[in-house]
Amino acid sequence: MTEPPPAVIIAGGAARRMGGGDKALLPLADGRVIDHLLMQLHPQAGRIAINANGDAARWADAGLPVLPDPVPDRPGPLAGLLAAMLWAERLSAERVVTVAGDTPFLPADFVARLAAAGECAIAETAGPDGHARQHPVCGLWPVAAAPALRATLARGERRVMRFCEAAGARHVRFGGGRPPPFFNINTPEDLAEAERFLAGR
Template identity: 60%
Template sequence: MIAPPPAVILAGGRARRMGGGDKLLLEMGGAPILDHILARLRPQAGPIAISANGDPARFARFGLPVLPDPLPDFPGPLAGILAAMIWAEGLGADAVVSVAGDTPFLPEGLVAGLNDSAADSGIALAADHDAGGALRLHPTFGLWPVALRGALKAALADGVRRIRQFAVPQGFGTALFEAAPEASFFNINTPEDLAAARARAPALRK
């Protein structure tokens, strides 16, 4: 049986619309958002790390590695993906999964779907359909081969900042996840989003 790939939770943003701070540590359903993400991610992934800048001690109680951006000036989620590739390579893994740190209802079949949809490049990105039936890509949820670490580092040095901007020329597969009742890719960007997430969040078992 092939071991599941490691996964990294991307949490390097500065959450300006939330007034700053770490979205992962906000309470939802009686527990931090990070606990909700881990409850869904742990059964389907290998080792898990957090991509975040600043003092890693604030995440100490979760017992996870914290990976700072390998580049200065907050270049965005691609820098977190590069950090994930470097970390995964050190584990001896061929690929790593990225997930957004503000999306607590991620699909329970995320990793399997990404693995099944990888293109020749080894990249797969998650997608679903919006209410109107249009395909909607969620590029922070992806499968990334560590062999592309050099290409990603070069792209970042050239000013590439958007995930799609890197993934499109490499080629990527689309892992389609039909919308679940709980809105699998609902992400928390504003206080109103947090209130909506709290209203639908189940209490986690301790």
């Protein structure tokens, strides 16, 4: 049986709409956002790490390696993807999964479906208008893409979808449902809605 790829939780955002701090550490139901995410991710992935900047001690009770951005000035999620690729390369892995740290309802078949799609793939869902909505931080990446990603960041590019296009990432469509599979928590209202989803399970 093939070992599942390692995974990195991208948790380096500033959470401005939540008033600052770490969205992954916000209380949610009987735990925190990251606890619910890990319940979904652990059965699917190999080793798991967190991409976050600042004092790593705040993540100590998660028991996971903490990977700071490998480039300066916190340029956004692409820096987290680069941290993930470089870490996975040190593990001698060929690919690495990344997930956003504010998505507690990850699908149970998330990693398997991305891996089946090819070397590089990202998640997408249908938006309320029926059009595709991409979730590029939730993806599977070849570690061999690290030099190209580093060069992308050095050029000042910050758009994740632009890098996805350059990398030839396939789009894997996930169905809807309640809660939505890639529901992310950006505001206090989103956090309250996540509570309601869990209460209704």
